[in-house]
Amino acid sequence: MTKPPFRRPTLDTRRPTPSSTPxxxxxxxxxxxxxxxxxxxxxxxxxxxxxxxxxxxxxxxxxxxxxxxxxxxxxxxxxxxxxxxxxxxxxxxxxxxxxxxxxxxxxxxxxxxxxxxxxxxxxxxxxxxxxxxxxxxxxxxxxxxxxxxxxxxxxxxxxxxxxxxxxxxxxxxxxxxxxxxxxxxxxxxxxxxxxxxxxxxxxxxxxxxxxxxxxxxxxxxxxxxxxxxTKRTDIIPFRKKAAVIPHRHEVVLIVTFETSNKTPRTKNPRREVHILLRQRPHTGLLAGLWEFPSLEMTSHKMAFSRKARELAKHLGVPSEVKLVKSTTVEHAFTHFSQTLHVFQTKLSSPIPLPSTDHRWCTPSDLENLPLSRSQRRIVNHYKSTS
Ligand code: SF4
Missing domain, CATH: 1.10.340.30 (Hypothetical protein; domain 2)
Incomplete structure (x- = not known):
């Protein structure tokens, strides 16, 4: 259906302009x-x-x-x-x-x-x-x-x-x-x-x-x-200098495992990747959106790889499984900015879900679930490299 052309509202059709109008x-x-x-x-x-x-x-x-x-x-x-x-x-x-x-x-x-x-x-x-x-x-x-x-x-x-x-x-x-x-x-x-x-x-x-x-x-x-x-357009409007906004670092972990329907008789076995996601709480920042598990850095002295290992342990990833640095994503909110240090790990079999907020997703789920802009950038990077 073709859109009707844009009509410019006519000048003041609902209220007559009084003569005192400047x-x-x-x-x-x-x-x-x-x-x-x-x-x-x-x-x-x-x-x-x-x-x-x-x-x-x-x-x-x-x-x-x-x-x-x-x-x-x-x-x-x-x-x-x-x-x-x-x-x-x-x-x-x-x-x-x-x-x-x-x-x-x-x-x-x-x-x-x-x-x-x-x-x-x-x-x-x-x-x-x-x-x-x-x-x-x-x-x-x-x-x-x-x-x-x-x-x-x-x-x-x-x-x-x-x-x-x-x-x-x-x-x-x-x-x-x-x-x-x-x-x-x-x-x-x-x-x-x-x-x-x-x-x-x-x-x-x-x-x-x-x-x-x-x-x-x-x-x-x-x-x-x-x-x-009075030639003051460069100094008006006047605003007090805004406070410096804080910067946070977080480690993010993409945890995956693969399944296959391969049997001795299957000619073209189909492999499917499963990715661990969690849903954010229903109140607060980015409430209800889905994301990769992450952990905020509270100390700048700790190496990001060590923090990623701490996150992996918290999720139940076996300590012998290798973690690989994947990418870094910068993002700015109004009240803080953040750097996400993204790591990736491939499991040979699934681990139990760490909590009811977590679930295993397929790549097509990633398209359908609501994600924040920074998480979408991580997904795009993951897809382009896997
Ligand atoms: S309102 Fe703004 S654009 Fe218009 S004259 Fe004043 S400073 Fe210039």
Whole structure:
């Protein structure tokens, strides 16, 4: 089926622009009506689509989100389908997008909407805020874009645009600054269509008012912008230096054994590889995802190979079995970064499962189970070398 062409929402169709509207605001909305990027949720801004898109857009770029959004909508076209799906299916569709708590919260919120609210979506900013995974920004964005409510959605782009526009040289990461900005922005959202206002501010921050080298000559706010006029775009927005994030090392062990259906009469015996995986706990970081067994390095004095041997012993791998260094994978989370030192070992026969969280998987299971991005990289390396 061919997709209908993208329709640009017309300028303020739901609320007439009052005569007291400042010039910069009219120019901003005009700029948005011409320059906004087509996005699959913009053509039909239903609460379900806008909510999914806003959750996906947290910490993630629009270009990365679009294919995930389309895949997600194809798998879960409405909130009931999402609520009834097993969590593992939701995590699988989310795989690669990162920040998996977003997927788990989305799933939990879909159950609340379907089973506790009889399929009724919230209608106000306050009501959206009660759902799991919906913070102040997302509540304001969905309430304004999908429900037409007056609210100010303040993300990083909007903070940058607004602090430059007003020439505010304060630390914008404080809640005091954010509350003040929210009060100001709500006043302007009230003067026009809040959906278009919020989207226009975010789009301007994403396309024109860039963190470095803002394109002021192409900006509809140029004449009103204090930072531009006073040549301070390089020092505004001002933020306190972020603390150095810690780095962790972990050893990871790929434990495998092979089976074969070979008998004296089998012409082409089939060999099958079995790989030991474990599921992460159902709460906390990467909850519910599958991974290779691992152990964190608590002392930097110990050699990685010795730590891998300790992990092998913990899993029940016989001490005479050789461990081979396979690869190293680097990964960064928001609050820490890590290096995974991957080792591999081939058993001649299976060992008992170390706990009920572990299972033996086939290579095709590896494709179907939800894994984090770093674990997927280990799988890809394993497949390319075995
Ligand atoms: S004039 Fe420049 S600094 Fe001011 S809002 Fe526009 S792009 Fe940003």
């Amino acid at each position: 010039r910069w605001l009219t120019q901003l909305l005009q700029w948005f009506s011409i320059h906004q990027r087509p996005m699959p949720w913009r053509d039909d801004p239903s609460p379900y689509k806008v909510w999914i898109s806003e959750i996906m857009l947290q910490q993630t770029r629009v270009t990365a989100v679009i294919p995930y959004f389309e895949r997600f909508l194809a798998a879960f076209p409405d909130v009931q389908t999402l609520a009834n799906a097993p969590q593992e299916n939701v995590l699988k569709i989310w795989e690669g997008l990162g920040y998996y708590s977003r997927a788990r919260n989305l799933h939990a919120a879909a159950k609340i909407i379907s089973f506790e609210r009889n399929g009724q979506f919230p209608d106000t900013e306050k009501d959206w805020h009660t759902l799991p995974g919906v913070g102040p920004y997302t509540a304001a964005a969905v309430a304004s874009i999908a429900c037409g409510k007056t609210a100010a959605a303040i993300d990083g782009n909007v903070m940058r645009v607004w602090s430059r526009m007003r020439g505010i040289q304060e630390d914008i990461s404080t809640s005091v600054w954010r509350d003040k900005a929210r009060q100001d922005l709500v006043r302007y959202a009230r003067k026009c269509n809040p959906s278009l206002f919020n989207q226009a501010m975010m789009e301007l921050g994403a396309l024109v008012c860039l963190p470095r080298n803002p394109a002021c000559s192409a900006c509809p706010l140029q004449r009103a912008c204090v930072a531009h006029r």
